[in-house]
Amino acid sequence: MKEEFHRIKQLPPYVFEGVNQLKAKYRTKGDDIIDLGMGNPDMPTPNHITEKLIETVKKPKTNRYSASKGIIGLRKAQAAYYQRRFGVKLNPETEVVATLGSKEGFANIAQAITKPGDIILAPNPTYPIHQFGFIMSGGIIRNMPASPDEKFMISLENEVCNSYPKPKVLVLNYPSNPTCMSATLDFYKDIISFSKKHELIVLSDLAYAEIYFENNPPPSILQVQGAKNIAVEFTSLSKTYSMPGWRMGFAVGNERIISALTRVKSYLDYGAFTPIQVASAAALNGPQDCIEDIRQAYKKRRDVLVSSFGRAGWVVPSPDSTMFAWAPIPDKYKELGSLEYSKLLLQNTKVAVAPGIGFGADGEGFVRIALVENEHRIRQAAKNIKKFLLNK
Numbered sequence: 001m002k003e004e005f006h007r008i009k010q011l012p013p014y015v016f017e018g019v020n021q022l023k024a025k026y027r028t029k030g031d032d033i034i035d036l037g038m039g040n041p042d043m044p045t046p047n048h049i050t051e052k053l054i055e056t057v058k059k060p061k062t063n064r065y066s067a068s069k070g071i072i073g074l075r076k077a078q079a080a081y082y083q084r085r086f087g088v089k090l091n092p093e094t095e096v097v098a099t100l101g102s103k104e105g106f107a108n109i110a111q112a113i114t115k116p117g118d119i120i121l122a123p124n125p126t127y128p129i130h131q132f133g134f135i136m137s138g139g140i141i142r143n144m145p146a147s148p149d150e151k152f153m154i155s156l157e158n159e160v161c162n163s164y165p166k167p168k169v170l171v172l173n174y175p176s177n178p179t180c181m182s183a184t185l186d187f188y189k190d191i192i193s194f195s196k197k198h199e200l201i202v203l204s205d206l207a208y209a210e211i212y213f214e215n216n217p218p219p220s221i222l223q224v225q226g227a228k229n230i231a232v233e234f235t236s237l238s239k240t241y242s243m244p245g246w247r248m249g250f251a252v253g254n255e256r257i258i259s260a261l262t263r264v265k266s267y268l269d270y271g272a273f274t275p276i277q278v279a280s281a282a283a284l285n286g287p288q289d290c291i292e293d294i295r296q297a298y299k300k301r302r303d304v305l306v307s308s309f310g311r312a313g314w315v316v317p318s319p320d321s322t323m324f325a326w327a328p329i330p331d332k333y334k335e336l337g338s339l340e341y342s343k344l345l346l347q348n349t350k351v352a353v354a355p356g357i358g359f360g361a362d363g364e365g366f367v368r369i370a371l372v373e374n375e376h377r378i379r380q381a382a383k384n385i386k387k388f389l390l391n392k
Contacts, residue, residue: 015358053279070098077284125363180319308382349384
């Protein structure tokens with residue numbers, strides 16, 4: 001028996017695989033699965049973006065290799081977005097790089113800046129790449145609270161002052177996947193002040209910048225004066241413009257870190273297909289009312305989910321941002337744990353959710369529910385769940 005590959009040994013079993021296998025099994029039998037598990041946007045990409053893609057793909061030269069760090073027009077478009085949305089000025093030549101989604105950006109920045117044994121501070125629970133990108137690069141994870149509050153700052157000070165070697169990187173994710181928590185600009189000011197003092201690199205995942213529901217737009221950490229000295233932020237077009245399969249994201253901020261990411265990417269890829277980059281620039285530069293349309297669609301789904309699940313006997317806290325709800329397991333099923341509860345729910349209701357344990361040990365006791373089905377389907381999910389809860 002050959003020994004397992006070193007990097008593969010660093011990864012835990014894929015928690016979601018059990019649920020995915022059950023979904024596949026039931027679908028093979030012809031069952032209708034209401035899949036609220038994967039955060040895979042289902043709404044169509046706005047027409048002006050797809051039309052630009054079609055127009056560009058017909059041009060013969062656009063089938064050639066592209067630019068790994070993104071074509072200049074796309075990087076300028078992202079810089080313009082940061083200027084109008086956050087009031088942050090970015091140099092598109094040195095402070096912006098296009099990534100194949102924010103997930104790829106995180107994985108490659110980990111490769112670029114991590115040496116074996118580096119201490120990385122990352123929230124728990126969190127989106128898996130925030131931890132495992134660094135684990136695969138030889139880093140050692142120290143868990144941080146997911147909540148952007150005083151508890152976080154106390155934990156941060158304890159880790160920095162009591163760890164050896166001293167932590168190198170702090171990962172933030174607000175609005176958070178999976179907890180839906182949001183951060184304030186004051187919190188970011190405290191983070192930057194502390195991180196400058198202790199020479200921490202800060203990586204902020206702002207993938208849900210435009211998916212918010214209470215007229216309180218999430219801030220960027222780069223709005224803090226001097227943040228670009230130590231921070232890089234990741235954004236994505238996947239949720240903002242309903243472009244998940246297009247795989248287009250960005251890393252922006254500190255010139256030295258962006259340069260390191262750009263150099264690593266230059267060895268690994270030739271960038272996204274040029275027509276996708278041109279269409280992505282059209283998304284950022286074009287009419288922005290589509291963002292509000294997408295936001296309102298998610299808000300309606302959120303409201304239907306919270307109200308209908310509540311009537312079914314499952315109280316789901318109302319998220320103020322992201323395309324998810326972070327729901328505590330009903331008391332009578334808590335002892336099962338999130339993975340077994342997710343399987344039980346799928347078996348009995350044909351509703352799929354994501355077990356909280358898949359986002360870290362501190363996610364136990366919760367499941368993540370994605371707003372990726374229309375309101376009618378969400379109401380049907382609630383009806384199925386109500387029958388299950390009443391019968392049990």
